[in-house]
Every structure is written in structure tokens, then in C-alpha cells.
Amino acid sequence: MTSVLYDAPGPRAKRRNVIFSVVFFVLLALLLWWIWQTMDDKGQLTASLWEPFTTAQAWTTYLLPGLGNTLKAAALAMVIALPLGAVFGIARLSDHRWVRGSAGAVVEFFRAIPVLLLMLFANEFYVRSTGLSSEERPLYAVVTGLVLYNASVLAEIVRAGILALPKGQTEAAYAVGLRKGQTMASILLPQAVTAMLPAIVSQLVVIVKDTALGGVMLAFPELLNSRSTLAANYANVIPSFLVVAAIFIVLNFALTSFASWLEGRLRRGKKSTGAVLHADDATIAGTAATGGGGGGI
Numbered sequence: 001m002t003s004v005l006y007d008a009p010g011p012r013a014k015r016r017n018v019i020f021s022v023v024f025f026v027l028l029a030l031l032l033w034w035i036w037q038t039m040d041d042k043g044q045l046t047a048s049l050w051e052p053f054t055t056a057q058a059w060t061t062y063l064l065p066g067l068g069n070t071l072k073a074a075a076l077a078m079v080i081a082l083p084l085g086a087v088f089g090i091a092r093l094s095d096h097r098w099v100r101g102s103a104g105a106v107v108e109f110f111r112a113i114p115v116l117l118l119m120l121f122a123n124e125f126y127v128r129s130t131g132l133s134s135e136e137r138p139l140y141a142v143v144t145g146l147v148l149y150n151a152s153v154l155a156e157i158v159r160a161g162i163l164a165l166p167k168g169q170t171e172a173a174y175a176v177g178l179r180k181g182q183t184m185a186s187i188l189l190p191q192a193v194t195a196m197l198p199a200i201v202s203q204l205v206v207i208v209k210d211t212a213l214g215g216v217m218l219a220f221p222e223l224l225n226s227r228s229t230l231a232a233n234y235a236n237v238i239p240s241f242l243v244v245a246a247i248f249i250v251l252n253f254a255l256t257s258f259a260s261w262l263e264g265r266l267r268r269g270k271k272s273t274g275a276v277l278h279a280d281d282a283t284i285a286g287t288a289a290t291g292g293g294g295g296g297i
Contacts, residue, residue, distance in 0.1 A: 039238065049236040053243055058230060066215075066226025067247065073139060073222065074208045077146035081207070082200075084147065085154025090184060092159050103155070111152040116213045119145030123218055138221075142214030146207055153203055161196035162188050194266045201259035205252045223247060 009017065039045050052058040091103035110118070123141035126132050132140060165188055173183040215225030223244055231240040 044238045052234045062226045062230040066223040070222040073211045076143045080147045081151040084151040088155035089158025107152045110148045115149040138218040157199045161192035197263045
């Protein structure tokens with residue numbers, strides 16, 4: 001049996017796939033056993049190194065405050081970068097050359113600079129130009145760097161998502177009298193959001209992870225930076241790294257799971273609310289749109 005994309009595997013291919021799968025899992029088990037054995041030989045699995053994580057002090061003094069700062073910086077960056085990226089992404093599709101060119105220059109400039117360099121530059125700017133205290137400055141610098149870089153990346157995601165839609169969508173909207181601003185807000189963006197959601201979520205995960213750069217370089221007391229203080233007090237470097245890694249995995253898995261649920265809900269909502277637009281309805285809609293005040297971009 002064949003499919004549109006590939007030929008169904010035959011008996012020999014199936015046996016070969018089974019052998020490859022068995023070999024892979026055997027090698028994976030050996031690798032995990034070697035890691036476990038190495039850590040045991042180095043004394044990294046002793047109960048005394050893991051005991052701090054069973055007490056409330058390690059969590060309330062170090063890990064939970066660090067996690068709170070990570071979530072705070074990531075949430076602020078997301079709230080600012082998402083609408084900013086949407087604005088610049090739409091501006092890059094403008095009919096006006098000066099709007100399109102200016103937005104493109106800003107996006108390409110900040111997308112080309114490493115996010116860590118943006119954080120360091122923002123920190124130096126706040127040191128010399130503002131009266132922020134040394135406790136507040138790292139948060140502002142981290143959020144600024146994350147916003148500048150990720151907003152430019154999100155702008156490209158938005159632009160690509162809109163351009164990926166069939167041109168017939170825009171032509172049909174213009175045919176019933178919708179202006180470009182109305183077409184973008186009512187027709188293109190609602191459809192593009194669902195298609196863009198996986199890429200947007202991937203970028204949001206990057207924002208959460210990149211908060212650790214501020215902890216390493218700017219002494220921002222986020223999760224990874226708090227881990228170093230905990231490890232210095234309890235002398236459990238490897239266990240603390242593993243615990244923090246597990247926290248990041250759970251956090252990002254929760255974010256991607258929520259996004260998958262939201263994407264499925266949006267797709268089901270669009271299928272369940274589909275309606276057929278008759279010729280008379282289109283004429284009425286076109287008349288109403290022409291009389292509206294929506295302007296172009």
C-alpha cells in the first residue's frame with residue numbers, strides 16, 4: 001500500500017526498523033547507565049547532596065524566589081514583545097515605502113545583534129542615563145534585551161504568517177469593499193494567528209530560557225543565578241543543576257502544552273463557526289465596509 005507522501009514499508013523494512021529501534025534503546029540505556037555509574041563513582045548520588053531539596057529552606061530561600069524572577073522577566077518581555085512584534089511585522093507589509101523601510105531597518109538591526117549584547121548595552125545605558133538602583137537595573141536590562149531581540153524575530157514570524165495565506169483571501173476582501181486595514185484586522189490576522197502559533201510559542205520558550213543570560217552576566221537573581229548561591233551553600237553543584245534543568249523542562253513543557261491546547265481550540269472554533277456568505281450578504285457587507293472609516297496601513 002502506498003500513500004501520497006511515501007511508500008508503506010514492506011516486511012524487510014519493518015524488520016529493519018524494529019532492529020534499529022532496539023539498537024537505539026539499548027544504546028540509550030547504556031548511556032544512561034554510564035552517566036549514573038559515573039555520578040555514583042564521583043559521589044554525586046549520595047543522599048546528603050540531595051537532602052537540601054527535601055527541605056523548605058532550599059526552595060523558599062533560593063529556588064522559588066529565583067523562579068519568580070524568571071517568570072517575572074519572561075512575562076514582562078512577552079507582554080511587550082508580542083504586540084511590538086505584531087506592529088513591526090504588519091508595518092513591513094505597508095504600502096508606504098518609508099513605513100516599510102523604517103520597520104525593516106529596525107527589525108533587521110535588532111535581529112542581527114545577540115540578545116546578550118543587547119542586555120549588556122541596556123545595562124550600561126541604565127547605569128549612565130537613569131537613576132535606577134542596582135537591585136532594579138538587572139531586571140530592566142534583561143527585559144529590554146529580550147524585548148528588542150524577540151520583538152524583531154516575532155515581527156518576521158508575523159510577516160511570514162500573513163504572506164503565507166492565499167492571495168485570494170485579500171482579493172476577496174477587496175472585492176467586497178474592505179479597505180486594507182479592515183482586511184488585515186478582520187480577515188488576515190485571525191487566520192494567520194493559528195498558523196503562526198507554533199513558531200510564536202517556540203520564541204516564547206526562547207524568552208524563558210534566555211532570562212538565564214541575565215543571571216550569568218548581570219547578576220539578575222533568576223533561577224540559574226539562585227542555583228549558584230544554593231550550590232555554594234550546600235556544595236551540591238551537579239544535583240542543583242539537574243533540579244534547575246528539571247524545573248525549566250516542566251515550565252517550558254507547560255507553556256507548549258497550553259499552546260497546543262489553544263491551537264486546537266482555535267482550529268475547532270473556526271470549523272464550528274464556518275458560515276456560507278451568499279451574494280446578497282456580500283453586497284451588504286461591501287456597502288457597509290465602503291461606508292466605514294477604516295484606513296489603509
